[in-house]
Amino acid sequence: MTEHRDDLGDENTSTEPTADLKAEPTEHSTDGYQRAHLKSKNAKKKALIKKVGIALAVVVVLGVIAYGLFKSNQHSEPQVTTFQGQMQMQQTSIAAKVPGRIAKIFVTEGDVIEAGDQLIEMDSPEINAKVNQARAAKQAAQSQLEKAENGARPQEIAQARAAWQANKAAADLAASTYKRVNRLYQEGLMTQQRRDEAYTKYLATQDETEAARLQYDLALEGTRSEDESAAAAQVSQADAALEEALAAKDEANLVSPISGIVDDVIVNVGEVVGQGVPLLTLVDNDDQWVVLNVTEDYLNYFTIGQEFTGTIPALTSPSSEQPYTMQFRVYTSSVLSDFATWRPTNNDDGFDVRTFEIKARPTDPDSRVRSGMSVLIKMDTTQSTSQLTKSTE
Incomplete structure (x- = not known):
């Protein structure tokens, strides 16, 4: 049993260095791998920086080219x-030449009108009175002119001739009476006073007869040319006054002097306007x-x-x-x-x-x-x- 443990111990002793030998190469391989990985990463980084630099250079070159093209096109394009x-x-302002009250307005803003169209009607009693007065004056002057042109009427001529003949007969009678009284005076049968009275009457009847004859001649000849000229001048004066009054009345009825468009109507119906005040504007x-x-x-x-x-x-x-x-x-x-x-x-x-x-x-x-x-x-x-x-x- 002891030997077996020794063997085992020997085995353990012999195997531990083997494990250490196996672990030591693993550490060396890891360090190498890391160094290789770092080298590869640095290489990639350098390549990326190189690419970015090239791209920036390309962008700068393209920008310079584009700017040059822009400037050249800018100079070539028209300014x-x-x-x-x-x-x-x-624009034409229509004003009233005479004062009056606005009676009617025939146009509105934007209307297209022709020359001669009536725009405004004004009511002016003063103008109507002047027209009537001028017409009456013309009639009176015309009557005087006709009288001057026609001369005396036949009845007036006959009346003047009868007066002349009557005065002539009275003058003949006065002459015969004076002759008889003068003969009696020379014979001493008539007083001198009676003779003078007959002579004075004779002279008076002679003058009356001459005046009657002149009136008869005037009736035959008619009116003098100077009187006719004066009567004609009075008629012309009356005509001018009537024309002035009628012109004022026409101005009260305003008409358009031009063709165009009503741009602005300034007045309203019922307003009283003075002379020269603008009423509307035409274009x-x-x-x-x-x-x-x-x-x-x-x-x-x-x-x-x-x-x-x-x-x-x-x-x-x-x-x-x-x-x-x-x-x-x-x-x-x-x-x-x-x-x-x-x-x-x-x-x-x-x-x-x-x-x-x-x-x-x-x-x-x-x-x-x-x-x-x-x-x-x-x-x-x-x-x-x-x-x-x-x-x-």
Whole structure:
């Protein structure tokens, strides 16, 4: 039994070193594996850093190329400048030339009217009284003129002739009486006083006969030309007064002087208005133009006669839903006041830049356009004026 334990002990003694020998190589192999793993990890990390660096370099190169292409395209693309203008239309204010009370208003805002259409009727009793007075004065003057032109009536001529004949008979009787009394006076049968009385009566009847004859001649000849001229002048004066009164009455019934659209009705029925007070405003939709302000460095693009295209955002094209465009032609340009001048703050900023007001009419006016609508003009300011002229032609 002892030997057996010894053997076992020997076996145990002999086996323990073997176990130690087996464990020692395992530790060495683990350390190697870790070192290999670290080397592999470092290698992968270096490869990843290398790839990232290459990618960054590629991105930088591509960015530089893209920036160069962008700058080259930016220089090659046209430089578009937008100008904003405003549509305007001819406005006409209708005012009363005579005072009165508004009786009727025949139009409303937005109505399309023609020249000669009645707009407002005014009630003025003073004007009606003046018309009646002028007509009565004309009738009186006309009667005087007719009397002067027609002369004396036949009855008046016969009456004047009868008076002349009666005075002539009385004058003949007075002459015969004077002759008899004078003969008796010479014979001493009649007193001198009786003779003088007969002579005085003879002279008086002679004068009365001559006056009657002149009245008869005047009746035959008719009215003098001067009297006829004076009567005709009175008729003309009465006609002028009547025309003035009728003109005032016509002005009380206001009519439109132009064709267009009623833009604003200022008064109401029943109001009393004075002379020269505006009552309503009309606009002529055929007389349109656009107004825009540009600095003088862009003035060469808006010379007289130059044409350009403008967009009116408030309107749409009849054939599509796109904004409506119109063709305009410049007809005038004028410099604005000094307050619209841009002035540099120092000498390095350049010179003063004046602002000009440009007006252009549409080549084909549109009745849908209203005053105040905005007009946008986009223009390639890199083109020269000659290129613009060729493009418009």
